[in-house]
Amino acid sequence: MAKKKRTWRGSRPVVIWDLPTRLFHWLLAALVAAAFAAGKAGGNAMLYHEWCGEAILVLLFFRVAWGFIGSGPSRFNTFLAGPSTVLRYVRTLLHREAGHHLSHNPLGGWSVMAMLLALLIQAGTGLFANDDIATEGPLYKWVSKAASDRLTSIHHFNHDVIIALVAVHVAAVLFHLIYKRENLITPMITGRKSWKGSPPVDMTQAPLWKAALAAAVAAGVVYVLVR
Secondary structure, three states: OOOOOOOOOEEEEEEOOOOOHHHHHHHHHHHHHHHHHHHOOOOOHHHHHHHHHHHHHHHHHHHHHHHHHHHHHOOHHOOOOOOOHHHHHHHHHHHHHHOOOOOOOHHHHHHHHHHHHHHHHHHHHHOOOEEOOOOOOOOOHOOHHHHHHHHHHHHHHHHHHHHHEEEEEEEHHHHHHHOOOOOHHHHHHHOOOEEEEOOOOOOOOOOOHHHHHHHHHHHHHHHHOOO
């Protein structure tokens, strides 16, 4: 018998992910993929690897700022839950009809933070890294060769950590889509999600000028940092 698709009677579409958050998500995914590809290619492609790393750093600085000044659902205090809430959610993880979260679920919120932290470490260590041949990070000369080598080792190890986190992220999205019958992909494209009743989180949408300002400041900081 075919599985019934989850429906929510009386539900209505609400804007959950604003445009800046959606652009951040997809640009970050594209730049991480490009950075990995350029890093694997090596040689002249390392220049593009560096450019991608700097662009990723701009996006990460923006997202950290947006986590405090952005739209309600995108703020960290909206989707970061305490240990007891996360534990209760984990206990019901395999329950097909357990819960329906407008923003990130308690476990997903912390997985987002883990990804942001891992990428910050990757971009940050890349600024000081070297390959002992021809490529050096823009801040390589600010540290000793020994310190650069240690940071390069962290950069290489963290590469595998990011791959693992991406794999978990994709697996979680597919798990929700196939097992829990909850589509998490479409809302990150359209920004809208079906919800019944009053939203349980602050739905205030921040103006786009605030996002543009945050992005400009993030770009300026990175430019000054690496130039």
